[in-house]
Amino acid sequence: MLLEVRDLRVEFQTRDGLVQAVNGVSYTVEAGETLAVLGESGSGKSVTAQAVMGIIDSPPGRIAGGEVRFQGRDLLTMRAEERRRVRGDRIAMIFQDALSALNPVLTVGFQLGEMFRVHRGASRAEARARAIELMERVRIPAAKERVNDYPHQFSGGMRQRIMIAMALALEPELIIADEPTTALDVTVQAQVMDLLDELQREYRMGLILITHDLGVVAGVADQIAVMYAGRIVETAPVHELYRRPAHPYTKGLLESIPRLDHKGGELRAIRGLPPNLARIPAGCPYHPRCPLARDVCRENPRPPLYEVGPGRASACHFWKETMGE
Amino acid sequence: MGRYVIRRLLQMIPVFVGATFLIFLMVYALGDPVTALFGDRGPDPATAAALRAEFNLDKPVWQQYLLYMGKIFTGDFGTAFNGEPVTDLMGRAFPISARLMLVAIVFEILLGITLGVITGLRRGRSLDTSVLVLTLVVIAIPTFVLGTTLQYFLGVEFGWIDPAVSPEGRFRELIVPGLILSLVSLAYVTRLTRTSVAENVRADYVRTAVAKGLPRRRVTVRHLLRNSLIPVVTYLGADIGNLMAGAIVTERIFNIQGVGYQLFQGILRQNSPTVVGFVVVLVLIFLLANLLVDLLYAVLDPRIRYA
Numbered sequence: 001m002l003l004e005v006r007d008l009r010v011e012f013q014t015r016d017g018l019v020q021a022v023n024g025v026s027y028t029v030e031a032g033e034t035l036a037v038l039g040e041s042g043s044g045k046s047v048t049a050q051a052v053m054g055i056i057d058s059p060p061g062r063i064a065g066g067e068v069r070f071q072g073r074d075l076l077t078m079r080a081e082e083r084r085r086v087r088g089d090r091i092a093m094i095f096q097d098a099l100s101a102l103n104p105v106l107t108v109g110f111q112l113g114e115m116f117r118v119h120r121g122a123s124r125a126e127a128r129a130r131a132i133e134l135m136e137r138v139r140i141p142a143a144k145e146r147v148n149d150y151p152h153q154f155s156g157g158m159r160q161r162i163m164i165a166m167a168l169a170l171e172p173e174l175i176i177a178d179e180p181t182t183a184l185d186v187t188v189q190a191q192v193m194d195l196l197d198e199l200q201r202e203y204r205m206g207l208i209l210i211t212h213d214l215g216v217v218a219g220v221a222d223q224i225a226v227m228y229a230g231r232i233v234e235t236a237p238v239h240e241l242y243r244r245p246a247h248p249y250t251k252g253l254l255e256s257i258p259r260l261d262h263k264g265g266e267l268r269a270i271r272g273l274p275p276n277l278a279r280i281p282a283g284c285p286y287h288p289r290c291p292l293a294r295d296v297c298r299e300n301p302r303p304p305l306y307e308v309g310p311g312r313a314s315a316c317h318f319w320k321e322t323m324g325e
Numbered sequence: 326m327g328r329y330v331i332r333r334l335l336q337m338i339p340v341f342v343g344a345t346f347l348i349f350l351m352v353y354a355l356g357d358p359v360t361a362l363f364g365d366r367g368p369d370p371a372t373a374a375a376l377r378a379e380f381n382l383d384k385p386v387w388q389q390y391l392l393y394m395g396k397i398f399t400g401d402f403g404t405a406f407n408g409e410p411v412t413d414l415m416g417r418a419f420p421i422s423a424r425l426m427l428v429a430i431v432f433e434i435l436l437g438i439t440l441g442v443i444t445g446l447r448r449g450r451s452l453d454t455s456v457l458v459l460t461l462v463v464i465a466i467p468t469f470v471l472g473t474t475l476q477y478f479l480g481v482e483f484g485w486i487d488p489a490v491s492p493e494g495r496f497r498e499l500i501v502p503g504l505i506l507s508l509v510s511l512a513y514v515t516r517l518t519r520t521s522v523a524e525n526v527r528a529d530y531v532r533t534a535v536a537k538g539l540p541r542r543r544v545t546v547r548h549l550l551r552n553s554l555i556p557v558v559t560y561l562g563a564d565i566g567n568l569m570a571g572a573i574v575t576e577r578i579f580n581i582q583g584v585g586y587q588l589f590q591g592i593l594r595q596n597s598p599t600v601v602g603f604v605v606v607l608v609l610i611f612l613l614a615n616l617l618v619d620l621l622y623a624v625l626d627p628r629i630r631y632a
Contacts (some may be wrong), residue, residue: 055535057527095536100529103548104556104628118539150627166537174427 002206003029003052003174008066010044010051013059016278022125023230023280024066028172032198032204036211036221036238038253040274044230046208049176052208053093070174089119092167094177094196098159099136102151108135109161111149115169123230138195143179157188161195168199169207174206181216181265216258223311225252229275229285238311246314246323248290283318292302292318329631330620336610344608345601349390351598380598397605403598405591411602414587419606421494422583425576426568428496428503431509437511439556441518442550445545448523457519460512468571472505472578484550489580499581506575510564517560521553528552555625562618597632 006066010022013221022044029035039045050056052068054075060182068075075083095101112134113127135143138161151159160180167175170244181189197220200207224241235246245251252270273301275281281288287297296317305313316322359373359382377383381392381557404410444453479501480488490498523533526549534548560582573585584603
């Protein structure tokens with residue numbers, strides 16, 4: 001087991017009161033496996049990743065409970081200095097918008113080389129040489145000339161490649177990619193995803209791919225976890241989930257994908273909005289938007305994660321109906 | 326970049342001409358320096374006429390201006406009415422003022438930036454609030470009030486410093502006056518640094534730096550400060566102008582015989598060559614400082630390129 005997140009809870013103190021951004025999330029990632037975490041904005045998918053990474057802004061954020069076991073050791077109880085050494089070295093993160101995630105006033109060579117300087121004690125010249133190697137590794141043309149360029153001098157796709165190179169630098173066991181292609185053009189998205197997929201296979205890294213794009217997920221993920229209102233509502237191997245979703249929310253998401261063979265028809269969106277995380281409804285948090293909702297859904301306790309098949313779980317009282325339809 | 330500098334230097338010419346001509350007009354055309362020279366008794370007409378001829382005061386203003394500027398470019402700033410060349414006065418006054426300004430800028434950098442960084446990283450805590458209130462108080466109180474108060478207590482009551490600075494204007498004597506001169510700018514530097522740090526501390530690239538597993542110190546110094554100090558450094562450059570203006574008050578309080586003091590004396594005695602000469606040099610310094618700030622900006626922020 002590479003990573004095991006167990007019953008993770010994260011809260012934020014805001015003006016609206018205590019926001020429960022992550023509410024008992026559990027998942028596992030094996031070496032070489034890709035877990036896609038799917039969900040709308042505010043579903044807690046990024047916050048979960050930040051908690052694993054140890055980069056939650058605190059205050060206002062606070063980890064209220066749970067465990068994050070990485071190679072058997074709980075990251076949450078580690079000393080700060082020990083935790084820092086894991087970050088970037090054993091677990092690395094790729095952020096969404098490379099333009100703002102890279103430092104605008106430092107050259108990409110410096111920012112890449114910094115990984116070797118800090119974690120490996122490399123010399124300046126050595127770090128530079130490794131930075132060029134990395135840029136070549138992610139197929140940036142003319143890496144030698146461009147190593148002294150600044151982030152704004154690269155195109156969006158090239159910048160995201162640099163982000164990937166930075167995460168890859170020390171060959172970590174786990175990479176967390178937080179919407180790595182959202183800020184890119186569709187054609188560039190595919191290139192970047194292919195690159196990430198290829199590198200992951202080559203290094204046999206675990207990958208957590210956070211996204212709201214079902215199209216991105218299908219090609220690369222092994223396992224999917226669908227999140228809603230700070231909880232996992234369904235987990236399944238990727239193809240089974242696409243074929244037969246076991247939660248009405250997943251089903252709604254799949255039905256809302258525009259399809260070429262339904263040209264001209266109206267898009268089928270899920271009605272309503274995700275709940276305010278400071279006031280999550282009682283019972284199943286999805287019930288106000290759910291076409292299957294009945295009385296039992298509006299009452300506590302919330303539906304547990306029912307085991308609905310091998311490696312599959314759904315937090316819906318009516319998973320049988322959902323799957324059977 | 327080279328072309329930009331040349332263009333900026335060319336743009337300075339009309340600004341320089343306009344600014345100096347205005348000063349020239351105000352000083353020469355709006356008062357009669359010769360009458361002022363003789364005070365209440367009134368000059369003997371022959372002497373007055375001779376003086377007017379010597380200083381070109383009998384010619385039209387535009388001619389006077391051209392003659393004056395022509396001489397300036399040969400390094401001749403004329404003589405004060407007491408017979409001393411204006412360049413000699415400058416040679417004595419500018420080093421003293423430069424020292425005073427240096428002391429002030431060191432205070433701004435050391436105290437202002439340190440306070441700004443600390444409060445910016447601890448936004449909303451009690452230390453932050455206290456410093457913020459203090460900067461408001463400093464900005465609100467005029468320099469001459471704070472200056473004379475401090476002079477009275479430190480110089481007269483406690484006797485820790487000399488209340489007046491000697492004509493040499495040594496560094497040691499300029500510490501308290503330099504602090505007074507810097508106070509208002511110091512408050513602004515603190516606030517500017519604080520805002521900039523507080524804004525950047527939440528920036529994505531700082532989060533990236535943390536996610537890279539960099540030690541906290543490196544995140545703060547290399548990533549956060551490098552970005553946050555860009556507006557502060559440019560403010561410091563532009564502040565040279567403010568300090569020059571402020572120095573007139575500060576130098577008067579502590580009897581420092583620098584540029585401000587000479588200007589003040591010159592204005593009081595309608596000593597036109599002194600006033601115009603000093604102002605011409607100040608205008609030049611101001612223009613060059615501004616150009617330097619703009620160039621510095623491009624050095625500090627690679628996203629800015631001048632063409």
